[in-house]
Amino acid sequence: MTTGTTGPADATPLFGPESQFSAFFDDPRWALAMIRATVLEAAHPQIGAALADNSTFVAHPWRRLRNTFLSMRLMFGADPVAREREAARLNRLHARMSGSDSRGRAYDAMDRGTRAWVVATLFESAVTMCRLSGQPLDQDTMERMYAEYRTFLAALDGDAGALPEDLNDFWRYFDRVVETELENTEAARVILYRLFDHLPAPALFEGAPTLWAAGRAVAGPLLGAVTVASLPEPYRRRAGLPEMPGARTLMQGAYLAAGLARFLPEGWINAESIIEVLSLTPGSDDPRARTVTALRARMKQASALLRLLTPLSGDADLTPEPAPSAGTGSSRRSAEKFFRQVLDQTGDGHLDWPDLAAMARELATRLDLDEPEETRLYDAFAAWWRELQAVLDTDGDGRISAGEYATAVPTLAGPALIRVAEVLFEATDKDGSGTIDADEYRTLFRTAFHRDLTTTDGTYGKSAFVGDFLSFMSGRRTNTPYDPLLADA
Amino acid sequence: MDGNGRWAQRRSLPRSAGHRAAETTVIDIIEAARAVGVEWLSLYAFSTENWNRPGTEVDYLMRLVRRVVRKHAPLLLARGIRCRFLGASDPRIPRELARDFDDLSVLTADNRGMTLTVAFDHGGRRDIVEAARSLIRSKTPADEVTERLFADHLPFPDTPDVDLVIRTSGEQRISNFMLWQVAYAEWVFPEVLWPDFRAPDFLACLHTYRRRARRFGGVPPRTNGDPS
Numbered sequence: 001m002t003t004g005t006t007g008p009a010d011a012t013p014l015f016g017p018e019s020q021f022s023a024f025f026d027d028p029r030w031a032l033a034m035i036r037a038t039v040l041e042a043a044h045p046q047i048g049a050a051l052a053d054n055s056t057f058v059a060h061p062w063r064r065l066r067n068t069f070l071s072m073r074l075m076f077g078a079d080p081v082a083r084e085r086e087a088a089r090l091n092r093l094h095a096r097m098s099g100s101d102s103r104g105r106a107y108d109a110m111d112r113g114t115r116a117w118v119v120a121t122l123f124e125s126a127v128t129m130c131r132l133s134g135q136p137l138d139q140d141t142m143e144r145m146y147a148e149y150r151t152f153l154a155a156l157d158g159d160a161g162a163l164p165e166d167l168n169d170f171w172r173y174f175d176r177v178v179e180t181e182l183e184n185t186e187a188a189r190v191i192l193y194r195l196f197d198h199l200p201a202p203a204l205f206e207g208a209p210t211l212w213a214a215g216r217a218v219a220g221p222l223l224g225a226v227t228v229a230s231l232p233e234p235y236r237r238r239a240g241l242p243e244m245p246g247a248r249t250l251m252q253g254a255y256l257a258a259g260l261a262r263f264l265p266e267g268w269i270n271a272e273s274i275i276e277v278l279s280l281t282p283g284s285d286d287p288r289a290r291t292v293t294a295l296r297a298r299m300k301q302a303s304a305l306l307r308l309l310t311p312l313s314g315d316a317d318l319t320p321e322p323a324p325s326a327g328t329g330s331s332r333r334s335a336e337k338f339f340r341q342v343l344d345q346t347g348d349g350h351l352d353w354p355d356l357a358a359m360a361r362e363l364a365t366r367l368d369l370d371e372p373e374e375t376r377l378y379d380a381f382a383a384w385w386r387e388l389q390a391v392l393d394t395d396g397d398g399r400i401s402a403g404e405y406a407t408a409v410p411t412l413a414g415p416a417l418i419r420v421a422e423v424l425f426e427a428t429d430k431d432g433s434g435t436i437d438a439d440e441y442r443t444l445f446r447t448a449f450h451r452d453l454t455t456t457d458g459t460y461g462k463s464a465f466v467g468d469f470l471s472f473m474s475g476r477r478t479n480t481p482y483d484p485l486l487a488d489a
Numbered sequence: 490m491d492g493n494g495r496w497a498q499r500r501s502l503p504r505s506a507g508h509r510a511a512e513t514t515v516i517d518i519i520e521a522a523r524a525v526g527v528e529w530l531s532l533y534a535f536s537t538e539n540w541n542r543p544g545t546e547v548d549y550l551m552r553l554v555r556r557v558v559r560k561h562a563p564l565l566l567a568r569g570i571r572c573r574f575l576g577a578s579d580p581r582i583p584r585e586l587a588r589d590f591d592d593l594s595v596l597t598a599d600n601r602g603m604t605l606t607v608a609f610d611h612g613g614r615r616d617i618v619e620a621a622r623s624l625i626r627s628k629t630p631a632d633e634v635t636e637r638l639f640a641d642h643l644p645f646p647d648t649p650d651v652d653l654v655i656r657t658s659g660e661q662r663i664s665n666f667m668l669w670q671v672a673y674a675e676w677v678f679p680e681v682l683w684p685d686f687r688a689p690d691f692l693a694c695l696h697t698y699r700r701r702a703r704r705f706g707g708v709p710p711r712t713n714g715d716p717s
């Protein structure tokens with residue numbers, strides 16, 4: 001491998017609105033390509049292990065999508081300062097991820113070769129997406145795009161030495177990794193076969209679970225089949241992925257159809273507004289929320305009709321469903337639900353450090369924290385984790401199962417959790433005034449003060465903040481501003 | 490909706506057959522009412538006292554109602570009928586049926602053609618008690634409670650006063666039906682049993698109603714010898 005010399009400074013004009021990357025941003029094909037790239041990433045044993053341990057994409061895929069999207073936009077944006085800051089944040093974030101996989105092989109999210117592979121899959125998927133939809137890129141565009149992705153890597157790593165300098169060498173590098181290093185990892189299987197079948201509804205569809213489930217039952221297997229068919233043949237063989245008759249045609253059809261969106265008037269498809277609207281909760285004070293509320297009413301009607309039209313299968317169609325929440329509306333959520341929605345951020349059925357780290361990560365991202373506040377927040381969460389482990393981990397396997405949590409009758413509000421609340425308060429209180437004002441509040445919760453909030457003269461005091469955080473975290477109360485923050489998919 | 494049991498008995502059929510036959514009447518009457526421009530139609534399907542019937546009959550009724558609701562939901566939506574269920578709060582109502590009630594109400598909530606209120610597990614006294622509770626909960630001072638305010642606390646406060654109550658099969662009782670709203674209602678008691686009740690009978694009842702002079706406790710607007 002040659003040592004790259006392309007520094008971020010002299011390559012800056014590659015980025016911005018003119019870049020090849022921006023051209024794909026609102027392209028619907030990009031969604032398919034991103035899924036494919038993620039599978040290829042996850043198939044790398046190191047990345048697969050890191051994803052399986054740390055990522056929240058199973059339990060909170062929409063939040064994860066939104067964060068990734070915003071981060072990519074900063075990284076490929078025109079503002080070099082913002083890019084540097086984002087790169088530093090990403091590096092800090094990944095520096096906290098290391099461990100070992102189920103076979104005891106160590107992984108480290110800062111490993112240069114591994115990070116190069118992430119960038120390589122993104123580039124290769126973009127090229128493949130164009131090929132599969134019948135609009136292959138010409139050599140010059142490809143070269144230019146490759147340079148962009150190398151600069152992206154350089155912005156993260158300092159230099160792009162881990163990726164071959166020349167495009168021709170890249171293909172050899174790529175084929176070699178696919179043929180020799182990729183495996184049928186747990187994470188890749190999860191993405192291909194579990195993620196889409198269990199994809200939780202985004203905030204927008206929360207009121208219409210039937211509608212969401214019906215759409216997902218059709219789209220999930222299709223997306224899986226399309227993605228499998230688009231993977232490189234050597235990997236499909238090694239991982240033992242099925243060759244379904246017609247899957248290839250289906251895949252090419254999907255890419256072709258997505259590619260047809262280029263004939264739509266410009267601005268019709270805007271990835272950013274789609275993601276933003278999906279993650280809008282109807283209660284928020286965003287002006288679009290009213291439209292969304294109206295939309296949700298329509299969707300509720302549609303799912304009501306769907307339910308009424310579903311034929312009765314005798315009288316034994318009584319699937320155990322939770323009783324309709326309308327009516328008495330108890331404000332106390334069950335311990336099991338709280339565990340699944342809030343505590344188990346990685347969705348593996350256990351509470352362990354990566355779950356709490358994911359919470360810290362989400363809070364730090366929202367508040368846009370720099371050092372040393374970020375580390376303080378992580379430290380506070382780590383102290384809380386030790387406290388939890390001491391109290392709740394009864395079988396001593398280093399993690400807490402839903403059962404252990406439920407039997408301990410959550411006494412989560414120990415001194416370490418209070419410390420977390422205090423650190424979070426101080427991090428939110430940017431101007432150090434001792435109270436949280438409306439702007440600071442909005443940064444954290446993306447919504448205005450709640451009406452019945454115990455606010456005094458338009459600010460939020462420390463004791464009220466700590467109290468609310470504790471009652472949310474110990475699962476005592478639902479419908480707090482923390483719900484969209486940590487519980488939403 | 491009286492006389493299903495007697496209708497079946499006269500034909501030596503099980504009571505359930507009478508309930509099944511009532512479905513046709515229900516749909517027929519809804520159509521007839523809509524066609525002649527009735528804006529508010531209420532059907533008394535099941536009273537709080539009906540829970541005292543034998544368990545098997547209650548079970549059968551619940552299953553039947555569920556089937557009827559699901560079968561006719563698209564029709565009700567297409568006809569622009571807003572459906573809602575008065576009462577329907579007893580935990581003995583099967584969860585799936587309650588769900589279908591909710592779904593049908595949500596589905597047709599935007600319709601403006603005719604409002605169909607199905608009194609299911611309904612009791613007029615219970616509604617009044619509910620309103621009283623709601624008034625006390627809202628801490629309304631005793632002096633401020635007026636008839637109007639009280640009515641606002643009843644379930645479905647937009648329901649206007651009932652003009653006409655039709656009770657089939659010759660029974661002549663109120664049976665705890667919308668006690669507050671029937672204060673000045675006219676009553677008609679056709680002899681025909683509910684499964685035999687059809688659109689022409691319904692129109693006949695409307696005709697009877699139109700010939701009645703409604704005085705609301707006052708004097709007749711025109712008496713003999715009055716110049717106006």
